Amino acid sequence: MYKVVGIPGSRLTRVSWMLEELGRIYVIEKAMPQTEVITRLNPSGKGPVLLDTHFESPRIVIDSAAICSYLADRHPEANMSAEPGSLERAEIDSWLHFVQCDLEAPLWLKAKHNFILPEKMRLNVSEVTKFEFGNAIAAMDARLSNKEFAIGDRFTAADILLGHAGSWARNAKFEIEFERVNAYLDRVLARPALAAARERDAQFKRDGGT
Numbered sequence: 001m002y003k004v005v006g007i008p009g010s011r012l013t014r015v016s017w018m019l020e021e022l023g024r025i026y027v028i029e030k031a032m033p034q035t036e037v038i039t040r041l042n043p044s045g046k047g048p049v050l051l052d053t054h055f056e057s058p059r060i061v062i063d064s065a066a067i068c069s070y071l072a073d074r075h076p077e078a079n080m081s082a083e084p085g086s087l088e089r090a091e092i093d094s095w096l097h098f099v100q101c102d103l104e105a106p107l108w109l110k111a112k113h114n115f116i117l118p119e120k121m122r123l124n125v126s127e128v129t130k131f132e133f134g135n136a137i138a139a140m141d142a143r144l145s146n147k148e149f150a151i152g153d154r155f156t157a158a159d160i161l162l163g164h165a166g167s168w169a170r171n172a173k174f175e176i177e178f179e180r181v182n183a184y185l186d187r188v189l190a191r192p193a194l195a196a197a198r199e200r201d202a203q204f205k206r207d208g209g210t
């Protein structure tokens with residue numbers, strides 16, 4: 001079984017979405033950042049963390065992109081990864097890095113300065129984050145071109161990371177002016193596996209998990 005530790009509704013949804021795509025059984029354990037529970041698993045104090053309990057000594061994997069990549073490799077029958085050393089694999093990996101370094105960085109920076117950092121540290125980063133996000137989206141549009149999914153005609157871990165960051169951008173009211181990117185996001189965000197993952201988040205709250 002798999003256990004996902006972190007905050008439901010955060011980047012953790014990338015992992016539950018992936019697990020739903022793979023049809024795997026998993027449990028969610030809520031743990032706030034920088035608490036003892038999470039820091040024991042990830043010294044940076046950040047979630048999500050995956051525990052793969054299929055082994056005598058459970059494996060611990062940290063970072064949402066690494067976790068999705070690991071899960072895709074563990075279940076090759078789902079065809080959500082590619083052979084290490086292949087061009088397709090390099091393309092998937094490059095999208096995973098793109099999401100974290102280019103696409104979500106401005107979203108995260110804005111969130112930190114809006115409501116996460118201690119008030120005295122907060123700055124107005126609206127202009128720079130809008131600029132950087134705009135550059136990232138333009139690059140995404142050019143790279144995606146008219147492809148159905150990030151690497152072509154099959155859905156991979158890269159689409160989960162891109163889709164999740166795109167949904168985050170929409171919620172945070174970052175403008176996406178590219179028709180192809182919006183059509184792509186509509187397509188990946190309509191996946192039944194994402195709806196199931198979001199339902200798990202909602203269920204967690206209904207059960208008093210807050």
Ligand SMILES: N[C@@H](CCC(=O)N[C@@H](CS)C(=O)NCC(=O)O)C(=O)O
Nearest residue numbers: 010011033045046047048063064065
């Ligand atoms: N690159 C990491 C980022 C992890 C991250 O920043 N997680 C947030 C929750 S979604 C967190 O725990 N933040 C607490 C902090 O920055 O101290 C990932 O994708 O897993």
